Amino acid sequence: MGDNRRMPPGNNALRVGVVGCGAFGRNHARVYRDLEADPSQNVQFAGVADLDFDRAQAIAKEFGTQAFRSLDELVAAGINAASVAVPTVSHLSGARQLIESGVDVLIEKPLAATVAEADELIELAQRHGRVAQAGHLERFNPAVRATVPLLTQPMFFEVHRLSVFTPRSLDVDVILDLMIHDLDVVLSFVKSPVKEIRAVGLPILSQKIDIANVRMEFESGCVANFTASRVSTERIRKLRFFQPHQYVSLDYSRQDVLVLTVEEPRSDAADLDPFNPGSVAASAFAGITPFKPKVEQQEPLRAELSSFLRAVRERSTPEVTLEDGRRALAVAIEIVDAIAEHSHRAKLMELTRE
Secondary structure (H helix, E strand, O other): OOOOOOOOOOOOOEEEEEEOOOHHHHHHHHHHHHHHOOOOOOEEEEEEEOOOHHHHHHHHHHOOOOEEOOHHHHHHOOOOEEEEOOOHHHHHHHHHHHHHOOOEEEEEOOOOOOHHHHHHHHHHHHHHOOOEEEEOHHHHOHHHHHHHHHOOOOOEEEEEEEOOOOOOOOOOOHHHHHHHHHHHHHHHHHOOOEEEEEEEEEOOOOOOOOEEEEEEEEOOOOEEEEEEEOOOOOOEEEEEEEEOOEEEEEEOOOOEEEEEEEOOOOOOHHHOOOOOOOOHHHHHHOOEEEEOOOOOOOOHHHHHHHHHHHHHHHOOOOOOEHHHHHHHHHHHHHHHHHHHHHHHHHOHHHHHHO
16 A cells, blocks of 8 residues: 555564543553553554643553654654544644654544545545554444344434533534444445435533434435433443344444344244144244344454554555545534534524523
């Protein structure tokens, strides 16, 4: 994939870094530290960079690496790849500097602040021949991976992602903070253009939208309902969908999948007694077979970063491309616009100001 001047020669370790030392950056630092301790990964954790140098030093001390005051210093340390975990508004500027310096990047979700910025990131990575991955973590959730082989023709989704309130990520709406995870997964499952979006949302404890419900229809005829909240009293991460003769329930948090398959009814069922539990008819009408596919338990972030580093070594296309990140971002922005239009129509903004 183009310029390889930053690739380590022979069997030398990949030198990796983290840009941004907030909650996401700290988790990336933790996993890179763990990967460095695994001889099979052949990784060196070069350090973390943040404009808040005290915070960078605290993270560096916690995970036994070096702190840098700027991207320039981190790049000068000879890194081959980096996670970009700065606030969304700085994704483009931070990733641009890394890409132009010959560093491969994993950019946390949402990919950028606007679709135009996402397009610029895609163009930059292509022009400089860099491996660039969008940080959509749930694609690496073992339950999601176990579900992919089950897909046939999904026609209806019901998705819930509820969290208790936290001051983290209040610079973006709940759509770009939480729902975007599920938008990316459903878009990857359905593989059909979005036809129509209807949405409603409200700010509750912040100045941004904290709870939202979306109904989305695809060109294929599939319909998806999404509910996302960051002001819930409980934490729920569930996705359910129906496809011909099958119902699939996925729990992100438990990394668990349940499949119910409806068998074709027997041709002689009409001649049998459905009210006699011992009759053949009873089994014919209750022809539902439960199945739980094997799910290999693993931390999604470790799977994500391992996949990213594999793409860097092999100079291959990442599992989640920048184009995937752009697609989810574009739909998320459409949803935010649809909520604004609904709020205006329903005079919700006036109500929230009273």
